[in-house]
Amino acid sequence: xxxxxxxxxxxxxxxxxxxxxxxxxxxxxxxxxxxxxxxxxxxxxxxxxxxxxxxxxxxxxxxxxxxxxxxxxxxxxxxxxxxxxxxxxxxxxxxxxxxxxxxxxxxxxxxxxxxxxxxxxxxxxxxxx
Amino acid sequence: xxxxxxxxxxxxxxxxxxxxxxxxxxxxxxxxxxxxxxxxxxxxxxxxxxxxxxxxxxxxxxxxxxxxxxxxxxxxxxxxxxxxxxxxxxxxxxxxxxxxxxxxxxxxxxxxxxxxxxxxxxxxxxxxx
Amino acid sequence: xxxxxxxxxxxxxxxxxxxxxxxxxxxxxxxxxxxxxxxxxxxxxxxxxxxxxxxxxxxxxxxxxxxxxxxxxxxxxxxxxxxxxxxxxxxxxxxx
Amino acid sequence: xxxxxxxxxxxxxxxxxxxxxxxxxxxxxxxxxxxxxxxxxxxxxxxxxxxxxxxxxxxxxxxxxxxxxxxxxxxxxxxxxxxxxxxxxxxxxxxx
Amino acid sequence: xxxxxxxxxxxxxxxxxxxxxxxxxxxxxxxxxxxxxxxxxxxxxxxxxxxxxxxxxxxxxxxxxxxxxxxxxxxxxxxxxxxxxxxxxxxxxxxxxxxxxxxxxxxxxxxxxxxxxxxxxxxxxx
Amino acid sequence: xxxxxxxxxxxxxxxxxxxxxxxxxxxxxxxxxxxxxxxxxxxxxxxxxxxxxxxxxxxxxxxxxxxxxxxxxxxxxxxxxxxxxxxxxxxxxxxxxxxxxxxxxxxxxxxxxxxxxxxxxxxxxx
Numbered sequence: 001x002x003x004x005x006x007x008x009x010x011x012x013x014x015x016x017x018x019x020x021x022x023x024x025x026x027x028x029x030x031x032x033x034x035x036x037x038x039x040x041x042x043x044x045x046x047x048x049x050x051x052x053x054x055x056x057x058x059x060x061x062x063x064x065x066x067x068x069x070x071x072x073x074x075x076x077x078x079x080x081x082x083x084x085x086x087x088x089x090x091x092x093x094x095x096x097x098x099x100x101x102x103x104x105x106x107x108x109x110x111x112x113x114x115x116x117x118x119x120x121x122x123x124x125x126x127x128x129x
Numbered sequence: 130x131x132x133x134x135x136x137x138x139x140x141x142x143x144x145x146x147x148x149x150x151x152x153x154x155x156x157x158x159x160x161x162x163x164x165x166x167x168x169x170x171x172x173x174x175x176x177x178x179x180x181x182x183x184x185x186x187x188x189x190x191x192x193x194x195x196x197x198x199x200x201x202x203x204x205x206x207x208x209x210x211x212x213x214x215x216x217x218x219x220x221x222x223x224x225x226x227x228x229x230x231x232x233x234x235x236x237x238x239x240x241x242x243x244x245x246x247x248x249x250x251x252x253x254x255x256x257x258x
Numbered sequence: 259x260x261x262x263x264x265x266x267x268x269x270x271x272x273x274x275x276x277x278x279x280x281x282x283x284x285x286x287x288x289x290x291x292x293x294x295x296x297x298x299x300x301x302x303x304x305x306x307x308x309x310x311x312x313x314x315x316x317x318x319x320x321x322x323x324x325x326x327x328x329x330x331x332x333x334x335x336x337x338x339x340x341x342x343x344x345x346x347x348x349x350x351x352x353x354x
Numbered sequence: 355x356x357x358x359x360x361x362x363x364x365x366x367x368x369x370x371x372x373x374x375x376x377x378x379x380x381x382x383x384x385x386x387x388x389x390x391x392x393x394x395x396x397x398x399x400x401x402x403x404x405x406x407x408x409x410x411x412x413x414x415x416x417x418x419x420x421x422x423x424x425x426x427x428x429x430x431x432x433x434x435x436x437x438x439x440x441x442x443x444x445x446x447x448x449x450x
Numbered sequence: 451x452x453x454x455x456x457x458x459x460x461x462x463x464x465x466x467x468x469x470x471x472x473x474x475x476x477x478x479x480x481x482x483x484x485x486x487x488x489x490x491x492x493x494x495x496x497x498x499x500x501x502x503x504x505x506x507x508x509x510x511x512x513x514x515x516x517x518x519x520x521x522x523x524x525x526x527x528x529x530x531x532x533x534x535x536x537x538x539x540x541x542x543x544x545x546x547x548x549x550x551x552x553x554x555x556x557x558x559x560x561x562x563x564x565x566x567x568x569x570x571x572x573x574x575x576x
Numbered sequence: 577x578x579x580x581x582x583x584x585x586x587x588x589x590x591x592x593x594x595x596x597x598x599x600x601x602x603x604x605x606x607x608x609x610x611x612x613x614x615x616x617x618x619x620x621x622x623x624x625x626x627x628x629x630x631x632x633x634x635x636x637x638x639x640x641x642x643x644x645x646x647x648x649x650x651x652x653x654x655x656x657x658x659x660x661x662x663x664x665x666x667x668x669x670x671x672x673x674x675x676x677x678x679x680x681x682x683x684x685x686x687x688x689x690x691x692x693x694x695x696x697x698x699x700x701x702x
Contacts (some may be wrong), residue, residue, distance in 0.1 A: 001441050002236070003437075003440070005573075008410065008450075008478070008576065010139065010142075010171060010214075011213075011214075012170075012171075012213055012214065012600055013139075013170060013171045013599065013600050014387075014555070014598060014599050014600070015362075015387045015388070015414075015597055015598050015599070015642075016362065016387065016450065018640065018641070018642075019362070019386060019387055019640075022413075022433050022640075022641075023433060023436065023437065026433045026434050026437045027437050029434070030437055030438075032437070032441075037398070040189030040478060040482075041141075041142060041474060041475075041478050042139060042141075042142045042171075045174070045214065045215075048214070048215040049215070049227070050215030050217055050222075050227050050231055051212070051213055051214065051215045052212040052213065052215070052217070052221065052225050052227075053212070053213045054213075057213070057643070058642075059213075060216070068533045068598070076559050080481070081478075081641055083180070083181040083182070084140075084141055084181065084182045084188075085139075085140075085141065085174065085177070085178050085180065086174075086177040086178070086179030086180045086181070086190070086231060087179075088179055088192070088521060091171075092181065093179075096181050097181050098178070098181075098229070099228055099230075100227070100228030100229055101228075102179055102215060102231055111485070112481060112482060112485035113485060113488075113489060115482060115485065116462075116482075116486050116488075116491060117489075119460060119462055119491075119571070119572045120458050120460045120489075120491070121458075124440045124441065124444050124445070124446060125445075125446070125572050126360075126440060126448065127446070127448035127450070127574065127575070127576070128362075128448065128450070129362075129448065129450040130345055132344070135700075137354075137604070137702065139598075141474055142294035142473065142474050143291075143472060143473050143474070144266075144291045144292070144318075144471055144472050144473070144514070145266065145291065145354065147514065147515070147516075148266070148290060148291055150516075151317075151337050151338060151514075151515075152340065152341065155338050155340070155341045156341050159338065159341055159342075161341070161345075165657075169601060169602075169604060169608075170604050182321070186517070187515055187516075205617045209607070219327045229645060239260075240611070241607060241608060241610075241611035242615060244608060244611065244615075245588075245608075245611050245612050245614075245615045245617060248586060248588055248612070248617075248697070248698040249584050249615075249617070250584075253344050253345070253349070253350060253351050254349075254350070254698050255264075255344060255352065256350070256354070256701070256702070257266075257352065257354075258266075258352065258354040258698065258702060259695075259696050261693065261694070261699075266472070266483070267472065268469050268472065268500050268503075269501070270367070270368060270500055271367070276593070276624070277501050278626055278687050279663075279686045279689075280624070280689045280690050280693060281690070282690050282693070282694055285422070290481070291472045292469045292471070292472030292473070292500075295500075295503065296542075298544075298545060299545075300551075316513075317513045317514050318513075318514060320472070320510050320513035320514075321471050321509060321510055321512075321513045321514045321516065321518075322469075322470065322471060322506065322509060323506040323507060323508040323509040323510070323550075324363060324505065324506070342614065348701075349696065349697065349698060349699060351591075351693065351699045351701050352480065352701055352702075353701060354702065355568050355569075357567065357568070357573075361696075362598070363598065364598065364626050364629075366625070366626055370498055372467070372498070375537075375539065375560045375563075376498075376560050376563045376564050376567060377564070378564050378567070378568055379568065387597070387598045388595045388597070388598030388599070388626075390597065391626075391629065391670075394671065395671075412639075413640050414597070414639075414640060415641045416636050416640075417597050417635060417636055417637050417639045417640045417641035417642065417644075418595075418596065418597060418629065418632065418635060419632040419633060419634040419635040419636070419639075419646070419676075420632070424595050445570065445571065445572060445573055446573075447465075447567065447573045447575050448575055448576075449575060
């Protein structure tokens with residue numbers, strides 16, 4: 001089946017982002033297609049590549065990035081949520097003269113059309129917030 | 130009187146950070162001393178200098194920065210909250226080879242001792258979360 | 259040694275009910291943000307009114323279109339008065 | 355056209371009560387994260403049990419030390435089965 | 451939309467359960483619905499629980515330096531979203547009468563909401 | 577501590593009201609209390625409401641790839657925090673009996689909590 005997953009929660013402040021990660025892994029492990037990850041609202045913080053986490057703790061942002069890269073998952077962070085929260089790709093960082101990108105390149109910065117598309121083309125859409 | 134304010138909430142996802150900003154302005158307007166701002170947990174996102182906000186909307190991060198700079202307020206972001214959320218000063222960014230700082234220089238990155246100190250030395254400590 | 263309790267989430271959170279369990283007579287309650295929806299519940303506030311002064315933050319109630327619906331027992335104040343209330347009480351307990 | 359409802363916040367949020375207002379007979383409920391604390395409320399769940407299947411996420415209950423306290427009406431499942439449940443139902447409504 | 455998107459119509463239901471201003475969930479829900487309308491999906495919009503506070507008349511976000519969410523909701527209709535519902539019991543529990551509400555809402559019982567959910571392909575609930 | 581800090585002892589009370597794991601409020605509250613103890617303040621720690629779920633025995637965070645909060649709480653005493661309370665009514669409402677709890681907690685009525693708050697200089701409540 002085709003799954004899409006929407007993540008509304010920032011990492012660390014609630015369990016939701018972590019639950020979504022475990023769910024996403026299980027979807028892939030069972031051979032389903034993960035059509036899209038969509039990070040929305042505070043969820044965009046999951047795509048930050050600037051996190052520095054102690055060795056004995058989870059680095060959720062890096063775990064998302066590893067999963068996305070390993071399986072070539074289509075991952076989108078909502079542009080309007082991301083900009084106001086300072087989660088920027090290189091293009092946006094350059095445009096606003098804000099130095100290096102704060103977002104992992106494994107996620108694309110795009111609009112809500114990608115969420116609507118996911119709703120239309122997935123068999124199951126699951127929300128974590 | 131000496132006030133300190135603790136902010137636990139990220140900007141945009143709840144009203145709390147914005148309430149705290151209005152409260153802080155009023156404390157200063159009334160001639161009280163603002164002994165310290167302490168940003169904790171998701172509150173550290175208020176110190177991000179990477180936010181890009183549409184012209185007709187509030188840029189809370191910039192408004193905090195303006196207030197802090199204008200009045201020379203002692204402002205602290207909790208180091209353990211900040212690192213894992215990718216809110217870094219230049220020292221941390223260099224140390225971990227993560228490019229430019231994501232935090233405004235108007236806030237200091239420091240430990241919880243600064244919060245305890247604020248609790249001891251302020252007449253009133255107000256929490257927003 | 260009186261205490262100002264701020265309540266900032268909607269009544270669905272039961273924050274006021276939790277606060278009432280440990281509030282002292284002579285303390286004050288201030289509704290802010292989504293906590294201001296509590297200010298409409300005249301019945302719920304009636305019992306508190308005798309022991310504790312109740313305030314609501316005017317700006318938050320204006321935004322939400324509930325200023326005119328406030329119960330009589332709720333005194334409407336602005337942010338400047340919120341700061342003054344903090345001075346008038348010995349400490350502030352924030353419920354969120 | 356049955357529906358899987360996931361509930362992920364603690365009972366203080368009244369999410370289950372809200373869900374029950376609009377749930378259809380034959381739907382299923384899955385408690386995850388802090389929602390798993392609902393799984394201990396045998397009395398509260400008794401009424402639902404007849405119309406809707408109730409599940410609890412084992413990992414979350416283990417972490418919280420509430421696995422052995424679960425009501426009989428709650429079937430304990432792991433994340434892999436959570437994914438399967440999503441396949442078995444036509445859509446998922448998340449309560450958070 | 452990505453290149454593999456086909457002209458397809460999906461019934462998407464939004465249950466908006468958060469009070470306005472205190473959190474941004476109401477805005478996120480609205481943004482998703484408007485995007486769905488732009489891409490010509492079949493949208494249902496339901497105010498439920500604290501969400502019914504969003505449709506009180508006379509809001510003025512400027513009091514707290516915010517955009518007025520009530521105005522944004524009036525745009526639902528501008529975007530062609532016509533199926534806008536408010537849950538009767540949620541209104542009653544909050545002592546809100548019909549005369550206090552923005553126009554264009556259909557007040558329904560929970561049974562109707564159950565049926566709307568049943569007939570939907572996707573449900574967003576926040 | 578900043579340079580202007582004097583050797584001063586303040587009574588700081590923490591009311592920990594959040595369930596563990598689902599949110600990080602329990603961790604934030606604990607971190608603040610430990611820091612207060614390190615700087616030799618007079619600390620009270622109260623489990624109230626959903627916070628009493630934090631003191632259930634037998635937690636195992638590894639099931640969800642997290643640190644076990646129950647273990648962290650046992651460090652309260654290691655840091656010299658001895659005044660640790662749990663609200664009786666909060667336990668009763670959640671059907672939690674004393675035998676299910678970590679050791680070292682004093683179970684108190686809400687009246688006692690009111691008095692602790694009255695005697696405190698600063699209260700953190702989250």
